[in-house]
Amino acid sequence: MRLKDFFIPTQREIPSEAEVISHNLMLRAGFIMQVAAGIYNYLPAGLKIIRNVENIVRQCMNEAGAIELLMPSVIPSELWKESGRWSKYGKELLRIKDRHNREFCFGPTHEEVITDIVRKYIKSYKQLPINLYQIQTKFRDEIRPRFGLMRCREFIMKDAYSFDIDEEQCKLSYKKMFDAYCKIFDRMGLVYKVVEADTGAIGGNVSHEFMVIADTGEDTIIYCEACGYAANLEKAAVKYIEISEQKDREMPLEKVITPQMKTVKDVAVYLNVDESKVVKTLILKCGEKFYALLIRGDYELNLIKLKNTITGEMPEFATADEIKKITSGPMGFSGPIGLKIPIYADYSIKGLINFVTGANEKDGHFKNVNLGRDFEVCGFYDLRNAVEGDICINCGAAYKSAKGIEVGHIFMLGTKYSESMGAYFRDANGSLKPFIMGCYGIGIGRIVAASIEQNHDEKGIIWPIQISPFEVIIIPVNTNDPYVIEYSNRLYNSLKKLDIRVLIDDREERAGVKFNDADLVGYPIRVNIGKKSLENNELEVIIRKSNIMTKVNVEDAADTINTVICELKK
RNA sequence: CGGGAUGUAGCGCAGUUUGGUAGCGCACAGGUUUCGGGAACCUGGGGCCGGGGGUUCAAGUCCCCCCAUCCCGACCA
Incomplete structure (x- = not known):
């Protein structure tokens, strides 16, 4: 491609809306252009990158035996009502109406549609x-889109759906995808971790997330270097460690005045105790039921764990009015003593x-509160977020934590959709x-963003060659020198003949x-082609990543570059 | 959804305090000289100052309403 005939509108000025580096660089490099909040044009070079990522994904999926199709982005509400998600999926689901006032949504994911296909055509275990x-454009009406292509x-997402005769076969399909994902992210040259994850709104029981490690990532992952355990924050288990404080040192209960001291920090500072000696009492609501949760002041409640161990449904924080009604005290002063809820x-x-x-x-708190003596609880559970330094659930070493960008997520769904949507087949016994x-x-755009987060310097992006919009750029340095132009064109044509993706x-x-x-x-x-070096019959080949420049004889240039490309692809 | 901020030329911004008919840099067009790490000079084009309403002789500037975008929060108990 000749740059004059192409379109890469690079910007010199730093775009004011870009907070993270990948967003900034994609705007400046002329890859994307914002159309509305969280909605972008993919400009030609950006599209090339997207396509390169898609093709790697496509190739690995095909190798793993998956078959590509394409479903619509607009989906009738009926399918979503069958699965029950029309009402359960929150405001993220963009609901739209056609001219006949029929309800549709813009697909955020396609379980319903694929199940509809399979239940119609797949009737036997033999199939x-x-x-x-598919690789398809999705829409999720995020509360807060941000960071360019990251959220x-x-x-654009690649979504695959496997159908199996039983759990065991499903595990094999899952494993195949697991391996395919590793291959995909390896080929992209990404540094990533696979973590255990909660299944969330999609449903199911087993799930892994593929996290690209980056400080700008929105997710926190907890991992153990000793045994390899890794999970996202929602899932990471906290091991119960017995505390052996002496019961006989219990002191008499004492009420203290704490004017305007609403937060754990306020109270701890005011009473001159450590935050870990303040126990916060959180009032949660789940449906019509209320719960009180006790957490040490310096830890955070994990709603997902609460849902999975106690409430079943996703709990919400009670409002100030509800807290007043239940505890008879204002928000900020709740405590377990005298509470009537579990x-x-x-x-x-x-x-x-x-x-x-x-x-x-x-304005009241209790000091010297003691369990058993002053109040009772229904039970103890792992309900908090893990933190760095916690003891690994597997091996007893200390957890570490890191920020990650979720680029892939795989789930074992079980029968959630097949049963709700009546998708059945005959097994070998005829039942x-x-x-x-x-x-x-797999988030295609997110991979692009994540790749930039991991591969850039102060001058710009450093593409892994597999993803780069072009493999080689030829720069005729002195445009007024006929030899420079001639040699540049000659090399350009030679590289094209070698099927190298070259831009001049x-x-x-x-x-x-x-x-x-x-x-x-x-x-x-x-490749710099300049007057000076041409005088020695040479041109310069510079590797972006290492910034190493090699002078190469013009006659050998095409072959040398081809060799370099092969090296970089390894 | 709550809080904060910002909308002025394609991009980045000044001008708003104190109302008086719109400016800078980059980019763009023409010209001269330059030409291996974002050239210099000259000339030029480009704005319903986010939208609507109001106050005023006069509004980018003051008041009201709306819209858009960005940031922070949504774990305060």
Whole structure:
């Protein structure tokens, strides 16, 4: 491609809306352009990158035996009502109406549609297993889109769905996808971790997330270097450690005045105790039922764990009015003593003595509160977020934590959709069985963003060659020198003959402009063809990543570059 | 959804305090000189100052309403 005939609108100015580096660089390199909050144009070079990522994904999926199809982005509400998700899926689901006032949604995921296909055509165990996938534009009406392609509302996703005769076969399908995902992210050159995850709104029981490690990531992952355990924050288990404080040192209960001291921090500072000696009492609501949760002041409640161990449904925090009604005290002063609703406690409370809690009245707290003596709880559970330094549930070493970008997520779904939507097949005995399903997503745009987060320097992007919009850029340095132009064109044609994805910067720009643009856009290999070096019958090959420049004889140039490309692809 | 901020040329911004008919840099067009890390000079084009309503002789500037975008929060108990 000749740059004059192509379109890469690089910007010199730093876009004011871009907070994270990948967003900033994608805007400046002319890959994307914002149309609305969380909705972007993919400009030509950006599209090339997207396509490269898609093709790697596609190739690995095909190798793993998955079959590509394409489902619509607009889906009638009927299918979603069958699965029950029309009402359960929250505001993220963009619901729209056609001219006849019929309800549709813009698909955020396609379990319903794929199940509809399979239940219609797959009738026998002989047709199984099958894994169908698509690469499609999805829409999720995120509360807060941000960080460019990292969290947008409209985004491109690869989603695959497997159908099996039983759990065991499903595990095999799941494993195949697991391995395919590893291969995909390896080929992209990404540094990632696979973590255990909660299944959330999609449903099911087993789930893994593929996390690209990056400080700008929105997710927290907890991992153990000793045994390899890794999970996201929602899932990471906290091991119960016995605290052996001496029961006989219990002191008499004491009420203290704590004017305006609403937060754990306020109270701890005011009473001159450590935050870990303040126990917070959280009032949660789940349907019509209320619960009180006790957590040590320096820890955070994990709603997902609460849902999975106690409430079953996703709980919400009670409002100020509800708290007033239930505890008879204002928000900020709740405590377990005298509460009439079920009280559950995190393990962190067990064994604690002489702690501080709210007194369920304005400006009042209790000191020297003790479990058993002053109140009782229904039980102790793991209800808090793990933190760095916690003891690994597997091996006893200390957890570490890191920020990650979720680029892939795989689930074993079981029969959630097949049963609700009546998708059954005949097994070998002739009896009707629901399909055992799995689903497997990869965020294409997110991979692009994540790749930039991991591969850039102060000048711009450093593409892994597999993803780069072009493999080589040729820069004729002196555009007024006929030899420079001639040799540039000659090399360009030779590289094209070798099927190398080559771009020649034939613009009438000064060398510095071209160099800076090349560094910004991030081509892995740059070839400078200038008057000076041509006098020695040489040109310069520069590797973007290492910034190493090699002088190469013009006659050998094409072959040398081809060799370099092969090296970089390894 | 709550809080904060910002909307002025394609991009980045000043001008708003104290109302008086819109400016800078980059980009763009023409010209001269330059030409291996974002050139210099000259000339030029480009704005319903986010939208609507009001106050005023006069509004980018003051008041009201709306819209959009960005940031923070949504774990305060």
